[in-house]
Amino acid sequence: MIARAAVALxxxxxxxxxxxxxxxxxxxxxxxxxxxxxxxxxxxxxxxxTGQLSLxxxxxxxxxxxxxxxxxxxxxxxxxWIALPAAAAASGIAGWAIGRLALKLRGxxxxxxxxxxxxxxxxxSINWMALTNGxxxxxxxxxPALGPWALRTKSAYWYLVLAAAALxxxxxxxLVGSRIGRALVALxxxxxxxxxxxxxxxxxxxxxxxxxxxxxxxxxxxxxxYTRFVSPEVFLFSYxxxxxxxVIAGGQGTLAGPVVGALLFTxxxxxxxxxxxxxxxxxxxxxxxxxxxxxxxxxIVPGVLAxxxxxxxxxxxxRPTPGSRSSLR
Amino acid sequence: MEQLLxxxxxxxxxxxxxxxxxxxxxxxxxxxxVVNFAHGEFYTLGAYAAFATLxxxxxxxxxxLVVAIxxxxxxxxxxxxxxxxxxxxxxxDTIMLVMIxxxxxxQNAELLAWGGVARSIxxxxxxxxxxxGPLNIAPLRLFVVVTAAALIALAWLGIQKTRLGTAxxxxxxxxxxxxxxxxxIGRIHTITFAFGSALAAxxxxxxxPVFLAYPSMGDLASxxxxxxxxxxxxxxxxxxxxxxxxxxxxxxxxxGYVSSGYRDAVGFVAIIxxxxxxxxxxxxxxxxxx
Numbered sequence: 001m002i003a004r005a006a007v008a009l010x011x012x013x014x015x016x017x018x019x020x021x022x023x024x025x026x027x028x029x030x031x032x033x034x035x036x037x038x039x040x041x042x043x044x045x046x047x048x049x050t051g052q053l054s055l056x057x058x059x060x061x062x063x064x065x066x067x068x069x070x071x072x073x074x075x076x077x078x079x080x081w082i083a084l085p086a087a088a089a090a091s092g093i094a095g096w097a098i099g100r101l102a103l104k105l106r107g108x109x110x111x112x113x114x115x116x117x118x119x120x121x122x123x124x125s126i127n128w129m130a131l132t133n134g135x136x137x138x139x140x141x142x143x144p145a146l147g148p149w150a151l152r153t154k155s156a157y158w159y160l161v162l163a164a165a166a167l168x169x170x171x172x173x174x175l176v177g178s179r180i181g182r183a184l185v186a187l188x189x190x191x192x193x194x195x196x197x198x199x200x201x202x203x204x205x206x207x208x209x210x211x212x213x214x215x216x217x218x219x220x221x222x223x224x225x226y227t228r229f230v231s232p233e234v235f236l237f238s239y240x241x242x243x244x245x246x247v248i249a250g251g252q253g254t255l256a257g258p259v260v261g262a263l264l265f266t267x268x269x270x271x272x273x274x275x276x277x278x279x280x281x282x283x284x285x286x287x288x289x290x291x292x293x294x295x296x297x298x299x300i301v302p303g304v305l306a307x308x309x310x311x312x313x314x315x316x317x318x319r320p321t322p323g324s325r326s327s328l329r
Numbered sequence: 330m331e332q333l334l335x336x337x338x339x340x341x342x343x344x345x346x347x348x349x350x351x352x353x354x355x356x357x358x359x360x361x362x363v364v365n366f367a368h369g370e371f372y373t374l375g376a377y378a379a380f381a382t383l384x385x386x387x388x389x390x391x392x393x394l395v396v397a398i399x400x401x402x403x404x405x406x407x408x409x410x411x412x413x414x415x416x417x418x419x420x421x422d423t424i425m426l427v428m429i430x431x432x433x434x435x436q437n438a439e440l441l442a443w444g445g446v447a448r449s450i451x452x453x454x455x456x457x458x459x460x461x462g463p464l465n466i467a468p469l470r471l472f473v474v475v476t477a478a479a480l481i482a483l484a485w486l487g488i489q490k491t492r493l494g495t496a497x498x499x500x501x502x503x504x505x506x507x508x509x510x511x512x513x514i515g516r517i518h519t520i521t522f523a524f525g526s527a528l529a530a531x532x533x534x535x536x537x538p539v540f541l542a543y544p545s546m547g548d549l550a551s552x553x554x555x556x557x558x559x560x561x562x563x564x565x566x567x568x569x570x571x572x573x574x575x576x577x578x579x580x581x582x583x584x585g586y587v588s589s590g591y592r593d594a595v596g597f598v599a600i601i602x603x604x605x606x607x608x609x610x611x612x613x614x615x616x617x618x619x
Binding site: 053055101104107112113115117126127237244283285286287289290293297 | 412422423426427433435440441548552555556559590593594596597598604605
């Protein structure tokens with residue numbers, strides 16, 4: 001009951017945000033929170049439901065941002081509404097390639113391949129001057145146009161990212177509730193057993209990687225058309241770190257967790273920005289990650305739910321994270 | 330031809346320190362099953378320790394190296410006792426998350442402590458290169474590669490010949506049996522992590538004066554250490570040594586003949602290709618230590 005009321009209240013507040021958020025900077029923070037919600041949901045599909053940690057997720061975000069920017073800039077000047085799905089497709093293809101190649105490997109090996117992939121892509125974005133303009137980046141990415149209107153204002157863009165985040169949430173919800181989601185969870189919990197009842201592990205994991213990457217690409221495209229500028233900074237490792245913290249702290253393997261995590265970790269740092277320097281913030285992210293593993297291994301959302309169902313004592317105990325098969329030895 | 334020889338020599342100099350980094354990482358992985366994403370941060374720690382001793386305190390280079398090694402060992406031991414010991418027996422993924430947290434925290438602590446500006450570390454060696462026939466080598470680089478080789482030899486002897494090294498190898502082969510034979514597993518773990526971290530710090534103190542010291546230098550060092558370890562096979566000490574030299578030479582050749590902008594891509598590509606085609610490492614026979 002309370003949860004449902006909270007969700008309704010949150011949705012109402014989100015839809016009416018441009019009226020009650022007077023400060024444009026605050027609206028900017030909300031827009032970033034919505035974009036990060038998409039990214040956190042996307043990472044959660046892999047980390048939370050397949051147990052595989054992608055430490056190269058910024059690569060999919062960046063590929064989406066660059067694809068969308070390059071398509072909508074001269075000489076092509078395609079519409080945003082074509083560039084956005086193209087960005088999703090480009091990132092999805094990258095996700096497919098990485099999934100195909102890397103999901104034969106699990107655990108730490110998968111992490112290393114994704115980091116390396118992001119490293120190579122980042123180097124390409126810096127060195128391929130003819131395409132990406134190197135470290136100078138691509139300025140002047142046009143804002144999306146809806147019929148005769150350009151979505152230049154923050155409030156208009158807010159509705160765009162809000163719709164995209166809601167769509168991403170629904171996609172995750174449908175996916176997780178479907179056969180595919182159940183297959184992923186089965187693979188996460190016990191892969192040999194899942195395969196013995198006929199679940200094709202590689203196929204489902206690659207599928208999750210493609211959807212996850214495409215979703216991150218959508219986030220990248222929305223980011224590019226919002227800031228109107230793309231540079232190799234989109235591949236910064238701190239983006240990946242932020243997504244990981246959002247998912248782990250929020251609650252991996254839950255639908256609400258990444259949303260709560262994304263809101264918390266975009267709004268909180270901005271609120272604290274006056275008091276605390278950015279370096280302290282990143283330092284705190286590291287500490288939060290360690291503390292979460294020790295004290296809140298399942299994340300905030302499952303932790304709160306456990307407290308509410310009077311199982312508070314259970315929440316404190318470390319539990320092996322999903323996908324705990326020791327795949328290295 | 331002369332150019333090729335020069336690239337090979339430069340590659341071996343670089344590779345010596347990569348081997349040092351890789352040996353530390355491969356020991357920690359092989360013995361403790363810890364995927365140590367914070368390894369590069371101990372490298373950074375070593376570089377800054379060298380900066381503090383050489384530039385701020387004005388002490389000789391050998392002192393700087395000793396300070397770096399001591400700092401790496403101490404912080405490594407603290408890290409193991411405070412974070413890894415309570416999690417022993419947890420899944421490898423859980424521990425990996427903790428080490429990612431340590432990595433982020435350490436790197437930003439270094440950023441806060443030293444600022445984001447890259448520091449050049451002064452060194453006492455003359456800058457004019459030594460000329461050996463067609464080859465040129467800076468005295469500093471010669472010192473780096475010789476010291477790295479000496480440290481690798483010491484690590485090797487320590488593991489092969491001492492009682493402690495025997496206990497480490499026993500733990501690597503079979504933790505439970507070693508424990509039954511009276512090997513204090515907890516202490517062996519602490520020592521191993523401190524030892525590996527000290528080697529990384531030594532590599533940082535050695536390479537710091539060759540390049541620059543800056544807070545995020547550990548990221549690339551970590552990835553290079555991982556590529557070395559993967560090239561050599563996880564837990565394979567000789568493999569890590571060879572893998573380090575191989576990576577150094579490959580990078581130098583890649584930078585010389587392909588494109589200097591893609592120098593750091595060599596390690597990334599090596600990780601991807603080796604994991605895909607020879608996941609047990611290039612020199613794999615069986616996973617063993619020493």
